[in-house]
Amino acid sequence: MNDSLVKAMALDGHVRLYINRTTDLVQDAMDRFHLSNPAADALGRVLSVASIMGSMLKSDKEMLTINILGSGELGSIVVVANADGTVRGFVDNPSAGLGGDGQPAPRVSDLIGLPGTLTVTKDLSMAENWSGTVELQNGEIGQDFAYYFTLSEQTPTAVSVGVKIDETGKVIAAGCLVLQMMPDADSTDISICEHVLSGLKPMTSIIEDYDDASLALLAEDLFDDTEVLETIPVSFKCSCSKEKTAGLLKTVAPAELKNMIEEDHGATVTCNFCNADYDFSEEELKKILEETEKHLEESEELESHVS
Numbered sequence: 001m002n003d004s005l006v007k008a009m010a011l012d013g014h015v016r017l018y019i020n021r022t023t024d025l026v027q028d029a030m031d032r033f034h035l036s037n038p039a040a041d042a043l044g045r046v047l048s049v050a051s052i053m054g055s056m057l058k059s060d061k062e063m064l065t066i067n068i069l070g071s072g073e074l075g076s077i078v079v080v081a082n083a084d085g086t087v088r089g090f091v092d093n094p095s096a097g098l099g100g101d102g103q104p105a106p107r108v109s110d111l112i113g114l115p116g117t118l119t120v121t122k123d124l125s126m127a128e129n130w131s132g133t134v135e136l137q138n139g140e141i142g143q144d145f146a147y148y149f150t151l152s153e154q155t156p157t158a159v160s161v162g163v164k165i166d167e168t169g170k171v172i173a174a175g176c177l178v179l180q181m182m183p184d185a186d187s188t189d190i191s192i193c194e195h196v197l198s199g200l201k202p203m204t205s206i207i208e209d210y211d212d213a214s215l216a217l218l219a220e221d222l223f224d225d226t227e228v229l230e231t232i233p234v235s236f237k238c239s240c241s242k243e244k245t246a247g248l249l250k251t252v253a254p255a256e257l258k259n260m261i262e263e264d265h266g267a268t269v270t271c272n273f274c275n276a277d278y279d280f281s282e283e284e285l286k287k288i289l290e291e292t293e294k295h296l297e298e299s300e301e302l303e304s305h306v307s
């Protein structure tokens with residue numbers, strides 16, 4: 001199976017179901033940032049939930065940012081998700097939890113460290129940004145997001161998420177399942193869901209079990225009346241480009257740009273969100289400096305006109 005995300009309804013439309021497989025996506029993140037296994041586990045879980053949350057957005061102009069800030073050695077986790085299920089993100093300390101030989105791998109919650117907070121900010125395009133923050137519950141990600149959905153979005157939600165990585169740093173399985181009760185769900189629906197959830201294996205085992213089948217089949221196996229709405233591909237995808245990075249360089253002070261030209265004879269700018277390097281030659285920097293200076297002159301002229 002390739003990485004994908006399935007949206008489905010069940011129990012007469014009283015329950016909404018989202019499942020994704022993110023094995024390759026988490027491997028991609030791990031390779032980009034040279035993450036330790038525990039750091040990849042933590043970031044991978046958040047990327048997996050984020051991909052599902054992105055797919056809940058109503059228009060492709062919307063996006064959301066997840067910020068998890070604990071008190072452990074991982075630092076913060078920042079993930080951005082788009083409506084098409086693509087995600088990007090990073091952790092402050094990519095080598096967190098490496099430890100010495102023979103030491104047991106730390107749990108994700110130890111790496112993140114309690115107390116901590118989970119903040120979701122939604123950029124709803126035309127409307128104003130929306131933001132909700134909750135305290136981390138146990139720092140294992142699944143329960144923290146379930147609490148966020150229930151408290152901040154008033155939608156009773158169960159979240160199962162997991163990442164399995166072998167000793168060589170190969171991601172064996174990763175994925176997430178989100179089950180949400182709609183406002184018209186009754187007590188029978190709730191007890192059926194509780195029954196389904198109590199029989200659920202860990203998410204990584206489920207992904208391994210269905211890897212030769214499909215997520216749609218998995219959704220259909222969970223409820224008698226599952227109606228699959230759509231299946232979409234998901235991936236780690238950044239929106240950065242050399243052009244955008246050049247735009248950023250135009251906001252750098254001219255003195256600093258001159259320094260890059262005269263001292264370093266070029267510059268390399270690394271994207272926080274995907275670790276891609278963009279190289280700028282001396283010539284390219286000179287052109288950017290020219291434009292910056294021209295722009296500054298223009299705005300000074302404008303200011304003198306205004307005053």
Ligand SMILES: [Zn+2]
Pocket residue numbers: 238239240271272273274275276
């Ligand atoms: Zn990038």
